[in-house]
Amino acid sequence: MTTDQPTVVELRRGAYHDSVSLMQVSRAVAGTEGITSAQVAMATELNVEVLTGMGFAVPDGAAANDLVVALRGDSDEAIQAGLAAVEVELAALRAGSRGGGGMGEAPPPRTVGSAARAADATLALISVPGQHAVTETYDAIAAGLSVMLFSDNVSVEDEIRLKDAARGADVIVMGPDCGTALVRGVALGFANVVREGSVGLVAASGTGAQQVMCLLDAAGVGVSHCIGVGGRDLKSAVGGRSTRQALAALADDPQTTSVIVVSKPPDDTVLAEIRSYADDLGLDVHWAILGEGRPDLTAAVESALGSLGASVPTWPVHVAEPDPEGLTRGAGLRGLFCGGTLADEAMIVAAELLSEPIRSNIAHDAALHVGGHERVAGHLVVDFGDDEMTQGRAHPMIDPSLRMERIAAEAADASCGVLLLDLVLGHGAHPVPALELADAIRDARVTAHESGRALPVVVSLTGTDDDPQGYARTAEVLAGAGASIFLSNAAAARHAVAQLEGNAS
Amino acid sequence: MTSPLRGLLGTDPVVATAGVGLFADALRDQAVAVSEADWQPPMEGTETDLARVMGDPRRVEANATAVARMTASTATLVDVVPAGEALGLEKGSFLHAGPPLTWDRASGPMQGALIGAVLFEGLADTAEEAERQLASGVYEFEPCHHRDAVGPMAGVVSPSMWMYELRDEVHDNTSWCSLNEGLGKVLRYGAYNEEVITRLHWMTDVLGPLLRQAVRSVGSIDITAIIAQMLQMGDEGHNRNRAGSLMLLRELLPGLVTAEGSSSDIAEAVRFSGANEHFFLNLGMPAAKLATLAAHGIPGSTIVTTMARNGTDFGIRVSGTGDEWFTGPALTPEGLFLGDFGPEDANPDIGDSAITETGGIGGFAMAAAPAIVKFVGGDVPFALEATQRMYEITEAEHPVYQVPILEFRGTPTGIDVTKVARTGILPQINTGMAGAVAGTGQVGAGLVTPPAECFPAALASLARAVD
Structure with missing residues (x-):
C-alpha cells in the first residue's frame, strides 16, 4: 500500500495559478526521482476530492483560492527533492508572467483592461474561472475590445447582458464557452491550421467549427475567419445576438465571399430569424446545423462544397483489422468525447441507427440524461467538456486524464461493445496527444481481449496536416494501436455503430 | 463608413489575455502580439457583486x-479664517479626522487632541475635567469631512482655531484645513501640555491674523500649481513637503513682511512657517479634498x-x-x-x-x-x-x-x-x-x-x- 510512504500536504493561502499551469507543475514534480505521487492544485471541491482519492488528507478549511501541494515519495529525501522541484516550477510560472525586475520596470498588468491598455490590444481572450469571467469581459468591452470568452459556467442571463453591452460598444462577445475562433489567420483557443480562403464561419459550437474547418481544408477550400458565438447563441433566450453581429461583420469583410453557420441544435424560431437576417445582408450562407432529421456536419459541408463549385473529396479513413474470431461482443456503444459538438453529432447520428436509446450527460431528451460520471449498461455518450465536468479543472482537450480513466473503466466492462473516441488537433490542444491516447487504446483492447471480449475502437480525428501535431502522423500512431480513424465525425459514429453485434454491415 | 466591430476583421489582432497561460503561449507561437494579465482571483466573496457592478451601464461614463x-478641479488659497466663522462651528462642537467616532472608542491620540481642544477653548481647567466632560457626552463631534474640511492626524478642529480656505472655482466648492503646528509635541498627535496649548493660542492670536493679511494682500495662491511643481522637486505631498513648503512661503512672504503687526510677531510667524517642513501639507490636503469633492x-x-x-x-x-x-x-x-x-x-x-x-x-x-x-x-x-x-x-x-x-x-x-x-x-x-x-x-x-x-x-x- 503506497500510503505507508512519506507524505506531505501543504496548504498555501491565496497563491493562485491557473489549473493548466498547475497541471504542468504537477507533471514536472511527479518526474522527480523517488516521488511516487504528486498533485499541485487549487483546493477546489473537485480537486480536494481527487486529492482525497489519491490518499492525501487535505486540511480542513482549504478554499478554492488556496494552493495545495501534495507529495508522496519513497523516502524523506525524495519528498524534500519534490518540494524543491515545486518551488522551482512555481518560480518559473511567476517569472513567466512578469516583465522582469529592476529600475523602472512596470509591474505586470493585473486585469484584462490593464493588459489591453498596455499594448493597444484589439481583442481579448478570457479564460479565467467562470465565476470571474463576467467581470473581466465587462472590463474588456469597456476598453473597446471584442472578446473571445473561453470560460464556461457563465449564466445565460449574464451572457445576454454581456452581449447587449458588447453590441452597444460595437464589439462582439465570442462565447461564453467558446473554444474556437480564427481572426485573420490567428487561432484563438483551440483552432486548426487551415488554408486561407474566402469561406467565413460563424460557430455556435467549438469542435463543430473545427470539424467543418478541417473538412473544408481536406477539400482544398480555405477559411477567412471563424467567429465563435458560444453554444447557446442560437437558443431562444440569447436569440442569436452574437450571430447577427458576426454575420454583419463577415458581410462587410472583403475577403469573405460565403459563410457557413455551424451550430449545435438551435431554437427553430431563432434559426428562422437568423436565416432571414442573413438574406437581408445579401450573404451567401450555408448551414451546418445539428439536430434530428438535419444533415450531419459532413453532409452539410459536402452540400456547401457543391454550391461553392468545389468537389467533394474522399474523406480520410483508416479501418482497423477486425478483432480475432471467437471473442464475445458487448452490446453497448460507448462514446467518450472531449468535443461537445462532436459528442452531440455522434449521438444524433448513432441514435438514428440504433434501436435502443443513448444515454448522455448532454442528452436532449431529459429522460435520457445521466451524470457524466455515471455508468450505464446500454448505449452512452459522454461529453467530458460539459460545464459539470470542467468545474475547477481544465478542459479535457488540455487535461485528458478523466477520459483516460474512463476508457480503462469501460474496457473492463462486459457491456461495452465499441469505444467511440474523438481527438481534436490544432493550436491550444495537447502538443502530442497521440502517444497517450494510443497507449490507452492499446491497454483497453488488451483488457478486453484478456477477458475474451472484442473491443473495436473508433477515433474521430479532427485535424489537418499543418496542425502542430499533424493529422497523418497522429493517425498513424493511433492506427498502430488498433483503432479505426475517421476525419468525418459522422462517418466515425456510423462505423462505430456498425461494429456492434447485430448492426454489423 | 467604419467597418463593423471596430474593424476587427480588417486588422491583425493584438490580443490581451487573462486566464490560461497556454492560450497566450499558443498565440506567441503564432507570432501574435500578446499582452498577458497576471490575473488573480478577486477578493474573497466579491465575484457576484463585481459582476453586477461591472455590468452597471452607468459605470464607465460615471x-x-x-x-x-x-483632475479638472482647481485649488486656490483665498483666505485664512477662524473655524467658527468659516464652518459655522459652535462653541462646544469639535471636528475630528476620519469616519464618525464616539469618545469611548477613540484612541489615545484622538482623546488627547480632544482634551487639548477643550482646554484650548477654555471649557475646562484641567485635563481630567476635560476628559470627564468629553466622556459625559456634553460636546458634539463629527468628522471634518462632513463639513468639507480635512485635518491631519487627529484632525481636531475647534471654533477658535484658524483655517485655510481654498476654493475650486471650476466646481464652485470650498474646502478648509487647520494651520500646521509643526513637528514634535503637537495637538494633532494627541499632545495637550501647556506648551501645546500656548502655541495654539499664539496661532490663533498672531499667526492666523497675519496669514490672513498675507493671503489677502497677495491675492490668491494657486495650490495645484505648487503641487505640480513640488512633485518635480522630490516631494510626494504627504510625507515630504519640503519643496512645496518653500514655494508656499515664497508666495506668502511679500504679504507677510508687509502685514500690519509688530516686527517681532512677523519675524516669529516667518520663522515658524519656514521651520516647518510640513507647512504645505495643510494646503495640499484641502486641495486634494477639493479634487475628490468634485468627483463625489x-x-x-x-x-x-x-x-x-x-x-x-x-x-x-x-x-x-x-x-x-x-x-x-x-x-x-x-x-x-x-x-x-x-x-x-x-x-x-x-x-x-x-x-x-x-x-x-x-x-x-x-x-x-x-x-x-x-x-x-x-x-x-x-x-x-x-x-x-x-x-x-x-x-x-x-x-x-x-x-x-x-x-x-x-x-x-x-x-x-x-x-x-x-x-x-x-x-x-x-x-x-x-x-x-x-x-x-x-x-x-x-x-x-x-x-x-x-x-x-x-x-x-x-x-x-x-x-
Whole structure:
C-alpha cells in the first residue's frame, strides 16, 4: 500500500495559478526521482476530492483560492527533492508572467483592461474561472475590445447582458464557452491550421467549427475567419445576438465571399430569424446545423462544397483489422468525447441507427440524461467538456486524464461493445496527444481481449496536416494501436455503430 | 463608413489575455502580439457583486466623469479664517479626522487632541475635567469631512482655531484645513501640555491674523500649481513637503513682511512657517479634498472620494454611494521610528491626510520622492514599483501631477473600488505615526494601507444601487 510512504500536504493561502499551469507543475514534480505521487492544485471541491482519492488528507478549511501541494515519495529525501522541484516550477510560472525586475520596470498588468491598455490590444481572450469571467469581459468591452470568452459556467442571463453591452460598444462577445475562433489567420483557443480562403464561419459550437474547418481544408477550400458565438447563441433566450453581429461583420469583410453557420441544435424560431437576417445582408450562407432529421456536419459541408463549385473529396479513413474470431461482443456503444459538438453529432447520428436509446450527460431528451460520471449498461455518450465536468479543472482537450480513466473503466466492462473516441488537433490542444491516447487504446483492447471480449475502437480525428501535431502522423500512431480513424465525425459514429453485434454491415 | 466591430476583421489582432497561460503561449507561437494579465482571483466573496457592478451601464461614463472632474478641479488659497466663522462651528462642537467616532472608542491620540481642544477653548481647567466632560457626552463631534474640511492626524478642529480656505472655482466648492503646528509635541498627535496649548493660542492670536493679511494682500495662491511643481522637486505631498513648503512661503512672504503687526510677531510667524517642513501639507490636503469633492456623488461611479482614519477605524466613501462610510479597523503603519520608539508605541493609522492618496499624490506619487523611500521603509525601485502598481487600481493618469522619473507619466488618480476588489491591491498610503498614548506626539513614519474589508463593503453597496 503506497500510503505507508512519506507524505506531505501543504496548504498555501491565496497563491493562485491557473489549473493548466498547475497541471504542468504537477507533471514536472511527479518526474522527480523517488516521488511516487504528486498533485499541485487549487483546493477546489473537485480537486480536494481527487486529492482525497489519491490518499492525501487535505486540511480542513482549504478554499478554492488556496494552493495545495501534495507529495508522496519513497523516502524523506525524495519528498524534500519534490518540494524543491515545486518551488522551482512555481518560480518559473511567476517569472513567466512578469516583465522582469529592476529600475523602472512596470509591474505586470493585473486585469484584462490593464493588459489591453498596455499594448493597444484589439481583442481579448478570457479564460479565467467562470465565476470571474463576467467581470473581466465587462472590463474588456469597456476598453473597446471584442472578446473571445473561453470560460464556461457563465449564466445565460449574464451572457445576454454581456452581449447587449458588447453590441452597444460595437464589439462582439465570442462565447461564453467558446473554444474556437480564427481572426485573420490567428487561432484563438483551440483552432486548426487551415488554408486561407474566402469561406467565413460563424460557430455556435467549438469542435463543430473545427470539424467543418478541417473538412473544408481536406477539400482544398480555405477559411477567412471563424467567429465563435458560444453554444447557446442560437437558443431562444440569447436569440442569436452574437450571430447577427458576426454575420454583419463577415458581410462587410472583403475577403469573405460565403459563410457557413455551424451550430449545435438551435431554437427553430431563432434559426428562422437568423436565416432571414442573413438574406437581408445579401450573404451567401450555408448551414451546418445539428439536430434530428438535419444533415450531419459532413453532409452539410459536402452540400456547401457543391454550391461553392468545389468537389467533394474522399474523406480520410483508416479501418482497423477486425478483432480475432471467437471473442464475445458487448452490446453497448460507448462514446467518450472531449468535443461537445462532436459528442452531440455522434449521438444524433448513432441514435438514428440504433434501436435502443443513448444515454448522455448532454442528452436532449431529459429522460435520457445521466451524470457524466455515471455508468450505464446500454448505449452512452459522454461529453467530458460539459460545464459539470470542467468545474475547477481544465478542459479535457488540455487535461485528458478523466477520459483516460474512463476508457480503462469501460474496457473492463462486459457491456461495452465499441469505444467511440474523438481527438481534436490544432493550436491550444495537447502538443502530442497521440502517444497517450494510443497507449490507452492499446491497454483497453488488451483488457478486453484478456477477458475474451472484442473491443473495436473508433477515433474521430479532427485535424489537418499543418496542425502542430499533424493529422497523418497522429493517425498513424493511433492506427498502430488498433483503432479505426475517421476525419468525418459522422462517418466515425456510423462505423462505430456498425461494429456492434447485430448492426454489423 | 467604419467597418463593423471596430474593424476587427480588417486588422491583425493584438490580443490581451487573462486566464490560461497556454492560450497566450499558443498565440506567441503564432507570432501574435500578446499582452498577458497576471490575473488573480478577486477578493474573497466579491465575484457576484463585481459582476453586477461591472455590468452597471452607468459605470464607465460615471467613472470617466468622476476623474475628469477630479483632475479638472482647481485649488486656490483665498483666505485664512477662524473655524467658527468659516464652518459655522459652535462653541462646544469639535471636528475630528476620519469616519464618525464616539469618545469611548477613540484612541489615545484622538482623546488627547480632544482634551487639548477643550482646554484650548477654555471649557475646562484641567485635563481630567476635560476628559470627564468629553466622556459625559456634553460636546458634539463629527468628522471634518462632513463639513468639507480635512485635518491631519487627529484632525481636531475647534471654533477658535484658524483655517485655510481654498476654493475650486471650476466646481464652485470650498474646502478648509487647520494651520500646521509643526513637528514634535503637537495637538494633532494627541499632545495637550501647556506648551501645546500656548502655541495654539499664539496661532490663533498672531499667526492666523497675519496669514490672513498675507493671503489677502497677495491675492490668491494657486495650490495645484505648487503641487505640480513640488512633485518635480522630490516631494510626494504627504510625507515630504519640503519643496512645496518653500514655494508656499515664497508666495506668502511679500504679504507677510508687509502685514500690519509688530516686527517681532512677523519675524516669529516667518520663522515658524519656514521651520516647518510640513507647512504645505495643510494646503495640499484641502486641495486634494477639493479634487475628490468634485468627483463625489456621481450615480454609478465606483471611484473612491474619501479615505480617512480616526485612529480606530479606517473609512472610505465612494462617489456613487454618496455619504455612506465603509469602515474597518485601522491598521498600524510599518516604517521607521523616532528615537527609542518602536512598533509597540505606535497608534493605529490616524488622520485625514490619506485624502492626498485619494487625489492621486502622496503614496501614489512615491516614485517622485526617492529621498524619503528609506524613511518609509523601502528602496528606490520599491518607490517606482509602488507608484506603478497603483495604476492597476486607478481610473486615470493625472494630466498635471507628473512623475519625472516615470518619463513624466501622470500620477495614478481615482481609486476604483472594482479594481481594488479585482486585484486585491490596496491603496498605498505614506503616513506619520502617532504615539498610542495620549500626549506622546509623533513616534515615526511609514507605510500603511486601508483594511481590505472597506472595499467589498463599498462594492456591495454599489451592487445594491444597480437597477
